[in-house]
Amino acid sequence: MIEKATTTIPTVTADQLAKLRQLMPHVFGENGKLDFDKFQACLGNQLDSQPERFNFSWAGKQQAIKLLQIPSRATLVPAIAESVNYDTTHNLFIEGDNLEVLKLLFKSYFEQVKMIYLDPPYNTGNDFVYPDNYQDPLEIYLKLSGQMDSQGNLLTSNSNSSGRFHSAWLSMMYPRLLFARQLLRDDGVIFISIDDNEAANLRLLMNEIFGEENFIATIIWERAYSPVNLKKHFSESHDYIFCYAKNLDNLSCNGLLRDDEATERYKNPDNDARGVWKSTDLSVGPVVANKIYEIITPTGRVVLPPEGRCWIYTKQRFEEMLADNRIWFGETGNNVPSVKKFLSEVKNVVTPMTIWKYSEVGHSQDAAQKLKALFEGKSFFNYPKSVELIKRMLQLYTDEKSIVLDLFAGSCTTAQAVLELNREDGGHRQFICVQLPEPCPLSSEAFKAGYGTVAEVGKERIRRVIKRMTTADPELPQVSPHDTAMDMGFRVFKLVASHFKQWHMSPEITPTAYIDQMALFIDPLIEGWQVEPVIYELALKEGYPLTSKFTIAPHQHHLIYQVSHPDGESKFHVCLDERVDLKLIAELGLGEGDIFICRDQAIDDTMATNIALQCHLKVL
Numbered sequence: 001m002i003e004k005a006t007t008t009i010p011t012v013t014a015d016q017l018a019k020l021r022q023l024m025p026h027v028f029g030e031n032g033k034l035d036f037d038k039f040q041a042c043l044g045n046q047l048d049s050q051p052e053r054f055n056f057s058w059a060g061k062q063q064a065i066k067l068l069q070i071p072s073r074a075t076l077v078p079a080i081a082e083s084v085n086y087d088t089t090h091n092l093f094i095e096g097d098n099l100e101v102l103k104l105l106f107k108s109y110f111e112q113v114k115m116i117y118l119d120p121p122y123n124t125g126n127d128f129v130y131p132d133n134y135q136d137p138l139e140i141y142l143k144l145s146g147q148m149d150s151q152g153n154l155l156t157s158n159s160n161s162s163g164r165f166h167s168a169w170l171s172m173m174y175p176r177l178l179f180a181r182q183l184l185r186d187d188g189v190i191f192i193s194i195d196d197n198e199a200a201n202l203r204l205l206m207n208e209i210f211g212e213e214n215f216i217a218t219i220i221w222e223r224a225y226s227p228v229n230l231k232k233h234f235s236e237s238h239d240y241i242f243c244y245a246k247n248l249d250n251l252s253c254n255g256l257l258r259d260d261e262a263t264e265r266y267k268n269p270d271n272d273a274r275g276v277w278k279s280t281d282l283s284v285g286p287v288v289a290n291k292i293y294e295i296i297t298p299t300g301r302v303v304l305p306p307e308g309r310c311w312i313y314t315k316q317r318f319e320e321m322l323a324d325n326r327i328w329f330g331e332t333g334n335n336v337p338s339v340k341k342f343l344s345e346v347k348n349v350v351t352p353m354t355i356w357k358y359s360e361v362g363h364s365q366d367a368a369q370k371l372k373a374l375f376e377g378k379s380f381f382n383y384p385k386s387v388e389l390i391k392r393m394l395q396l397y398t399d400e401k402s403i404v405l406d407l408f409a410g411s412c413t414t415a416q417a418v419l420e421l422n423r424e425d426g427g428h429r430q431f432i433c434v435q436l437p438e439p440c441p442l443s444s445e446a447f448k449a450g451y452g453t454v455a456e457v458g459k460e461r462i463r464r465v466i467k468r469m470t471t472a473d474p475e476l477p478q479v480s481p482h483d484t485a486m487d488m489g490f491r492v493f494k495l496v497a498s499h500f501k502q503w504h505m506s507p508e509i510t511p512t513a514y515i516d517q518m519a520l521f522i523d524p525l526i527e528g529w530q531v532e533p534v535i536y537e538l539a540l541k542e543g544y545p546l547t548s549k550f551t552i553a554p555h556q557h558h559l560i561y562q563v564s565h566p567d568g569e570s571k572f573h574v575c576l577d578e579r580v581d582l583k584l585i586a587e588l589g590l591g592e593g594d595i596f597i598c599r600d601q602a603i604d605d606t607m608a609t610n611i612a613l614q615c616h617l618k619v620l
């Protein structure tokens with residue numbers, strides 16, 4: 001079989017249309033486009049056409065939706081020197097604008113991610129909100145990643161005096177959330193941090209994208225432990241964390257391991273041989289008629305359930321419980337009866353509550369101090385989240401093999417939480433952290449220490465955490481750097497312009513301009529292309545994850561690259577040489593079903609036919 005190699009990645013819209021086409025081929029016209037009239041006719045009264053209906057909108061929403069349809073013109077290239085244990089690790093740090101990155105990951109990571117944590121800019125008026133460019137999304141990234149003013153500040157921030165203050169933020173979040181949802185597994189979950197600046201808008205946005213029926217909880221994180229007395233009215237001491245499921249029916253919660261505090265509530269005042277217990281209410285509401293009866297305490301007092309309630313047991317069951325010494329009337333034998341709940345009989349997990357106190361998951365200042373300690377007392381990043389906070393999210397919803405994605409990674413707290421939890425419970429969770437190379441201000445300690453961008457700080461943090469775990473640290477159980485069971489590494493990738501030429505065709509193009517464009521495509525690779533980036537780009541476009549194995553071997557004077565899926569189930573070969581020799585195919589031992597990619601100009605028609613008889617040939 002001969003096929004054109006894939007040099008683009010489908011957009012969300014293209015992917016959704018393809019699925020719709022599978023379900024309803026009859027609503028598509030001859031030109032392959034959706035025929036809306038037919039679609040409407042088929043759905044009949046299922047379409048909501050009422051003039052007044054609930055609708056959440058803002059200035060620029062339509063443009064934000066259009067961003068989804070613009071295919072990425074970028075690719076990801078590895079930065080091996082900045083990575084740790086590149087060849088063996090499954091963790092990823094990707095430097096770039098998260099929307100472009102999401103577009104590139106879409107094919108390879110579709111429905112692969114178990115948990116997403118997002119900590120976007122809160123839109124305070126002073127923070128940087130990415131200014132998407134609707135005409136040329138990549139251009140703005142390439143400019144921004146090298147652009148700062150003389151103070152080292154980014155030239156763009158969303159000031160609250162701007163007439164489109166909330167709209168700009170919503171337009172930034174909307175396409176990212178839509179893409180992020182596509183990467184979640186059906187039993188996946190997303191946590192997103194926010195404060196009062198955008199909490200109300202974000203809730204509506206999440207309802208629209210994830211569905212109100214998939215809302216799980218709003219968690220309050222007690223992020224501060226003392227008031228800021230300069231505040232005029234209240235000193236806010238909490239953040240919100242919204243938690244949504246991709247599909248609530250398929251998501252289950254691991255619960256939280258019972259902590260010491262919960263265990264301490266169990267005592268044994270009557271020296272029961274079954275061990276410590278705590279008393280729980282014997283009454284319940286509403287009333288069930290056959291569960292109202294008199295109970296006589298050991299002191300002879302007659303007790304009835306409180307008004308509007310009944311006992312939890314029938315009289316017969318109560319008698320059995322009493323005989324088994326499971327009813328407690330207090331030290332004096334005169335109290336209202338309660339039920340003895342034995343620690344040995346309860347599950348070791350508790351259902352999480354929605355207020356997460358700093359005493360349990362740390363506070364902001366504590367997180368900043370710990371990060372400072374990791375960087376020898378220097379403050380390289382303001383307001384990191386607490387590692388314990390993210391660890392709790394991981395504990396609740398991930399399993400030992402989960403992929404965890406953070407699209408606004410900042411100083412990479414999520415990466416540290418994943419590494420630490422894996423070490424604690426022997427898990428193999430993988431992280432994918434995406435972070436913009438947002439410049440650190442020239443006056444910042446980070447910049448002075450040589451970390452020019454937040455991405456540099458994030459990568460260095462991961463390296464230091466790994467180093468601390470693999471070298472003696474009195475506070476931590478040590479992990480050997482050669483311990484193959486633990487993934488102590490990460491691959492770094494960077495967003496750059498694609499190495500494939502892009503089709504620039506305006507609707508008014510003249511025949512000559514058209515011929516010129518066509519000429520460009522005789523060789524689809526850009527001038528100055530390099531082999532490795534092209535191989536990685538092909539892998540992404542073939543739907544291979546960035547953790548795939550890339551090997552290179554000389555064969556018959558050719559350089560052959562083999563890309564193997566990390567699960568070992570599939571692989572393909574690429575040769576980007578000017579000419580390809582037929583003997584090569586024989587030597588590689590490629591058979592039917594094996595994919596071989598080479599440049600169109602490297603083989604003539606007869607060779608192409610011959611190769612295609614032996615394997616699955618794709619040409620560039």
Ligand SMILES: C[S@@+](CC[C@H](N)C(=O)[O-])C[C@H]1O[C@@H](n2cnc3c(N)ncnc32)[C@H](O)[C@@H]1O
Nearest residue numbers: 097098119130384385408409410411413436438
């Ligand atoms: C609130 S901070 C995240 C802090 C992080 N949770 C931590 O604990 O360190 C948000 C980060 O998102 C980054 N960011 C903003 N827009 C982005 C974009 N379009 N792509 C990738 N990162 C972005 C910012 O540079 C900033 O570092």
